[in-house]
Amino acid sequence: MGTGTPLGRVRGLGSAKEGTHHWWRQRVTAGSNLFLMLWLVVSILSRGSFDYASMRLWMQSAWVAVPMALLVISVFTHFRLGLQVVIEDYQHNETRVVFLILLNFFTVGLGATALFAIAKIAFGAK
Template sequence: MGTGTEIGRVRGLGSAKSGVGHWWHQRVTAVANLALLLWFVASLVRLPALDYPTVVLWLRQPVAAIPMLLLIVSVFYHFRLGVQVFIEDYLHHEGSKLLAILALNFYAVGGGAAAVFAVLKIAFGA
């Protein structure tokens, strides 16, 4: 498998010396998610209603739009890291693993871009 050897690293097999970065980013985004998602749930619960005018007026405020943008980046990056580990643990065929992680990256980045665009569109007056 080329664990830790030079050729193994070139082929992307075995240790690529990026595990600590992955682990640490998962923890950093976990702490950010804890604060941002508690804020998110508390904010929705405290709104007078959850209908269209209420939600849009809420998201037009910078105090709501900015944490929402941070939440999207943190949550989407966090689940992208987490699902990657899930894939790596259960998919052992190199080809299907590669395709699954590729699909995961497109899903996370594409979904995140759509969410960021939606918040900006509302915040700048949709």
């Protein structure tokens, strides 16, 4: 299935079995990050107060909780891919494997915490 032609290899059956998947996901999340981070910047600028009560009230809205959760997923996917490239450039042999596993733990652990915090606020008592 596609091992004979350059196009077939690019589609994911080269020696790495990855093709352009990493590169493409980095670009797609770059696009979604652009919109979601601009939303966050504009949202912060349009807040009047940053005290506990008003921040809780703000985050309880579905119009905030949903984009915030999407932002975490998009940004975390993007930096997981980006830091992987940085590690692959500077770390070699066994340390590279250790760093890449730590990167996965870091991303998933932090991401799960963020999503749980957003859900707890959104579904919490008023």
